[in-house]
Amino acid sequence: MHLIITEKNISADRIARILAGKSKVIVGKDGGISSYSFDDTVIAGLRGHVVEVDFEPGYTNWRSEEHTPRSLIDAGTIKVPTEKKIIHLIQKLAKKAERITIATDFDTEGELIGKEAYELIRAVNPKVKVDRSRFSAITPEEIHHAFSHTTEIDFALAAAGEARQVIDLMWGASLTRFISLAARRGGANILSVGRVQSPTLAMIVDREKEIEAFVAEKYWQLSLSTEKSGETIEARHTTARFTDKTAAETAHARTKEPLVVTEIKESQKTDRAPTPFDTTGFIVAAARLGLSAANSMRIAEDLYMNGFISYPRTDNTVYPKTLDLNAVLKTLGQSVFSSDVAWVMAHRRPVPTAGKKSTTDHPPIHPTGIATREAIGDDRWKVYELVVRRFLATLSIDAQWKTLKVNFEAGGEPYTTTGGVLVEAGWRKVYQYSEAKDHVLPRFTEGEKLPIKEKHLEEKETLPPPRYTQAKLIQRMEELGLGTKSTRHEVIGKLVSRKYVEGNPLRPSLVGMAVVGSLEDHADTITKPDMTQMLEDHMNMIKERQRNRDDVVRESREMLHRVFDQLEAHGQEIGDEIMDQTAEEMTLGPCPVCGKDIRIRHLRSQAQFIGCTNYPECTFNIGLPMVMWGFAVRTDTICPTHGLHHVTLIKKGARPWEIGCPLCHHISSNKETLDLVLTMTDEIREKLHKKHIYTVYEIVKSGPEGIITATGLTRENAEKLVSGAEEVLVLLRKRSECRKFVRKHLPPRRGRSHSAIVKKLHASGIDDVEGLGGAERQLLRSVGMGEVEAENLQAEAKRITNERVLRDIGIPAVSLKKYHHAGIITPLDFIGHHPAAISEMTGINPETVFRHVEMVAKALDKPAPEKISKVQLEKGKAELLAIRGIGEAAIGKLYRAGIFNGDRLDKASPDELSKKTGIPKEKILEYQKEYRAVAKA
Ligand SMILES: [Zn+2]
Numbered sequence: 005m006h007l008i009i010t011e012k013n014i015s016a017d018r019i020a021r022i023l024a025g026k027s028k029v030i031v032g033k034d035g036g037i038s039s040y041s042f043d044d045t046v047i048a049g050l051r052g053h054v055v056e057v058d059f060e061p062g063y064t065n066w067r068s069e070e071h072t073p074r075s076l077i078d079a080g081t082i083k084v085p086t087e088k089k090i091i092h093l094i095q096k097l098a099k100k101a102e103r104i105t106i107a108t109d110f111d112t113e114g115e116l117i118g119k120e121a122y123e124l125i126r127a128v129n130p131k132v133k134v135d136r137s138r139f140s141a142i143t144p145e146e147i148h149h150a151f152s153h154t155t156e157i158d159f160a161l162a163a164a165g166e167a168r169q170v171i172d173l174m175w176g177a178s179l180t181r182f183i184s185l186a187a188r189r190g191g192a193n194i195l196s197v198g199r200v201q202s203p204t205l206a207m208i209v210d211r212e213k214e215i216e217a218f219v220a221e222k223y224w225q226l227s228l229s230t231e232k233s234g235e236t237i238e239a240r241h242t243t244a245r246f247t248d249k250t251a252a253e254t255a256h257a258r259t260k261e262p263l264v265v266t267e268i269k270e271s272q273k274t275d276r277a278p279t280p281f282d283t284t285g286f287i288v289a290a291a292r293l294g295l296s297a298a299n300s301m302r303i304a305e306d307l308y309m310n311g312f313i314s315y316p317r318t319d320n321t322v323y324p325k326t327l328d329l330n331a332v333l334k335t336l337g338q339s340v341f342s343s344d345v346a347w348v349m350a351h352r353r354p355v356p357t358a359g360k361k362s363t364t365d366h367p368p369i370h371p372t373g374i375a376t377r378e379a380i381g382d383d384r385w386k387v388y389e390l391v392v393r394r395f396l397a398t399l400s401i402d403a404q405w406k407t408l409k410v411n412f413e414a415g416g417e418p419y420t421t422t423g424g425v426l427v428e429a430g431w432r433k434v435y436q437y438s439e440a441k442d443h444v445l446p447r448f449t450e451g452e453k454l455p456i457k458e459k460h461l462e463e464k465e466t467l468p469p470p471r472y473t474q475a476k477l478i479q480r481m482e483e484l485g486l487g488t489k490s491t492r493h494e495v496i497g498k499l500v501s502r503k504y505v506e507g508n509p510l511r512p513s514l515v516g517m518a519v520v521g522s523l524e525d526h527a528d529t530i531t532k533p534d535m536t537q538m539l540e541d542h543m544n545m546i547k548e549r550q551r552n553r554d555d556v557v558r559e560s561r562e563m564l565h566r567v568f569d570q571l572e573a574h575g576q577e578i579g580d581e582i583m584d585q586t587a588e589e590m591t592l593g594p595c596p597v598c599g600k601d602i603r604i605r606h607l608r609s610q611a612q613f614i615g616c617t618n619y620p621e622c623t624f625n626i627g628l629p630m631v632m633w634g635f636a637v638r639t640d641t642i643c644p645t646h647g648l649h650h651v652t653l654i655k656k657g658a659r660p661w662e663i664g665c666p667l668c669h670h671i672s673s674n675k676e677t678l679d680l681v682l683t684m685t686d687e688i689r690e691k692l693h694k695k696h697i698y699t700v701y702e703i704v705k706s707g708p709e710g711i712i713t714a715t716g717l718t719r720e721n722a723e724k725l726v727s728g729a730e731e732v733l734v735l736l737r738k739r740s741e742c743r744k745f746v747r748k749h750l751p752p753r754r755g756r757s758h759s760a761i762v763k764k765l766h767a768s769g770i771d772d773v774e775g776l777g778g779a780e781r782q783l784l785r786s787v788g789m790g791e792v793e794a795e796n797l798q799a800e801a802k803r804i805t806n807e808r809v810l811r812d813i814g815i816p817a818v819s820l821k822k823y824h825h826a827g828i829i830t831p832l833d834f835i836g837h838h839p840a841a842i843s844e845m846t847g848i849n850p851e852t853v854f855r856h857v858e859m860v861a862k863a864l865d866k867p868a869p870e871k872i873s874k875v876q877l878e879k880g881k882a883e884l885l886a887i888r889g890i891g892e893a894a895i896g897k898l899y900r901a902g903i904f905n906g907d908r909l910d911k912a913s914p915d916e917l918s919k920k921t922g923i924p925k926e927k928i929l930e931y932q933k934e935y936r937a938v939a940k941a
């Protein structure tokens with residue numbers, strides 16, 4: 005069997021259909037993974053990388069003393085499977101194969117993915133022949149050619165990819181940990197640092213600093229309008245910008261009729277056809293159509309997989325000789341572009357345009373098949389059409405402009421105007437993405453005098469450099485050698501998702517500014533492109549077999565160690581700087597109580613809340629849900645009432661939880677509980693809010709005095725309000741316990757929410773665990789509990805209630821456990837048994853038992869039990885055990901009846917004792933007789 009492994013499932017499907025020819029392709033499924041077979045061939049697709057590089061086990065704890073961030077530099081790495089089902093299928097097929105062809109994408113990443121597949125194959129089938137096919141387009145010609153001319157895997161190319169993987173992991177992980185720990189950030193809030201990512205972010209931040217530092221300068225522009233044959237013509241002063249106001253005003257004043265034509269210059273201008281698309285050129289052009297870099301690449305890859313365009317990751321801007329341009333034209337001639345193709349055939353340039361970069365792996369991006377808008381949808385069509393039209397443009401003749409420049413003079417001041425006419429549309433006919441407007445001027449003659457209709461003196465200001473758009477940034481990254489054609493758009497995507505930058509054009513966030521600022525101050529190797537450029541050079545050397553992978557990785561390790569020397573020397577400063585600067589992103593606005601700022605605060609644990617920066621002078625605070633529900637951050641929206649930033653909880657993979665204005669939220673979420681206070685009215689609530697009293701707790705804390713000042717209530721009413729609030733606090737505490745109890749003991753079930761159950765219980769007057777223990781079973785069933793669930797729940801509720809009562813009485817927890825074990829559960833159980841019996845049952849010292857029983861009796865207002873000392877009990881027990889027929893079992897029964905020594909036994913009524921202990925009367929009589937005999941002796 006011949007097994008072919010492709011980079012993705014979709015390319016497997018397509019290649020199978022091409023290679024199968026007239027044979028039928030059978031689609032198989034194994035663990036949800038498709039494979040395509042015909043004749044004796046099976047084709048299966050990977051999902052890009054199916055394994056991932058990670059550190060050896062033992063490095064997961066960020067705060068480990070032993071495995072510090074620096075230790076990650078020298079940590080060993082392993083390959084971890086990430087797509088187990090696919091690996092399983094590949095290995096299963098590989099065992100049966102006689103020949104295997106790796107048909108992953110033809111570039112560094114594709115070679116590495118191919119090598120990973122190769123290693124998986126070798127692990128299960130060490131002898132099978134493995135070869136490699138390389139192609140730049142998934143079209144019948146290319147595919148047939150590639151599979152009939154297979155070669156070997158290029159291990160040097162794959163090694164370059166591996167070096168990059170390991171170096172990226174090592175830099176990214178160690179630096180991210182170091183910086184995050186220094187700035188005391190964890191969880192969803194870590195500060196990621198990366199080999200390509202950080203220099204890219206630095207470019208955006210540096211541009212922002214330029215913009216911030218920019219001082220606008222005033223300048224003046226002078227222009228006039230004249231008229232010729234009923235047409236208004238604008239002319240500008242030949243001094244494009246006057247930097248001196250007086251000079252501009254003087255020139256303005258001197259400008260007087262007549263306006264004399266001094267010179268007419270006619271010339272021809274060639275507008276060259278554009279060069280073929282490489283990845284960057286394509287992304288820039290697609291950006292003009294409104295597509296982000298990531299989006300346009302995603303669409304281009306999809307078009308490639310479906311055979312419509314060639315491989316979109318390429319640095320090549322020169323069509324290779326092997327590319328049959330006529331064949332491509334012929335194909336396009338069958339499409340909706342047939343009239344454009346016909347035009348190009350008739351106006352073809354002798355040689356196609358060519359850019360500066362010529363590489364051998366892939367041709368420039370060009371169309372390879374016919375698509376229709378109906379079949380592929382609007383967005384993909386937009387991209388496809390762009391690629392087609394660009395291709396046609398590169399084969400078309402240049403456009404030609406006839407330009408006209410007219411110079412004037414007015415009162416000695418020189419003016420000029422220009423016009424242009426497109427005399428030959430050339431490539432612009434088939435590629436109409438940039439505007440080419442004619443600007444026709446009327447015919448002038450030298451020496452001609454014209455009127456001046458208007459003069460304009462405009463004051464303007466110089467503008468700061470613009471922020472980077474995604475497309476511009478990708479161009480700049482390419483110039484600096486940052487990243488590769490395959491990764492640049494992904495790096496930008498990461499900066500956005502990590503909240504380092506936002507918007508397009510890209511603007512850095514406060515965190516982005518802080519991290520770059522600190523790194524630039526203390527370890528600028530990380531933010532400069534030099535290091536990463538050097539790595540690109542080294543990778544090329546690996547590809548050309550001038551260096552090996554391990555050597556390059558070792559060098560990078562040494563470099564990173566030097567970075568850590570700098571970082572570790574300034575760890576504290578770096579952390580403090582970042583924390584200081586990012587504090588603002590957590591600041592919400594004025595404290596309603598004291599006017600200083602309130603701020604979101606995250607504690608080490610899962611806790612987060614909003615507190616006043618004026619603490620401890622001001623204790624205003626608002627609680628927030630735990631971090632597990634989402635990490636609290638501020639948004640740009642500001643509450644018009646309170647002037648506070650809105651707060652939202654963000655959690656990876658979940659929709660953000662909008663809290664809105666924290667104070668509005670605080671007020672509305674406390675309204676219900678405030679209204680539980682018996683004497684509360686709308687009017688009082690309003691007055692309390694005005695004095696920043698929002699919660700029941702705050703009413704209690706204010707006390708009657710505070711309430712009188714805040715609301716003007718009489719002392720009597722203020723006291724009522726406060727005591728009402730105290731009662732509500734107690735109720736709330738009980739309810740909260742009740743809710744926790746139900747949540748803990750009632751298993752979750754679909755369609756049943758704990759909060760709904762608890763609400764219904766409250767509505768029926770059940771507010772606490774004790775009430776739950778004594779509730780009607782019918783009520784529990786009506787809120788959605790099963791019979792057994794209700795029984796268990798109530799048993800547990802009773803146990804907890806009793807335990808609490810006993811603990812409140814003062815019985816220590818350790819003893820409670822022993823009592824509970826022996827079946828002494830309720831307070832009544834304590835006084836229902838003789839202390840001697842309880843001591844016997846629990847093993848607790850009789851004197852301790854006495855003390856406990858005495859406490860319970862007192863709490864229940866019952867008489868104290870009989871006191872027995874340990875010595876008494878031991879002596880009595882010896883007396884009883886001396887009697888023939890009395891063993892440990894009988895002792896227990898006698899204790900329960902209060903008989904703990906011979907004397908008691910002697911004086912007891914045999915009838916009653918028999919009833920209490922269950923021991924037959926005759927036996928009791930015998931015991932008594934025996935005791936008297938022993939006692940007399
Ligand atoms: Zn405050």
Ligand SMILES: [Zn+2]
Binds near residue numbers: 647665666
């Ligand atoms: Zn508000």
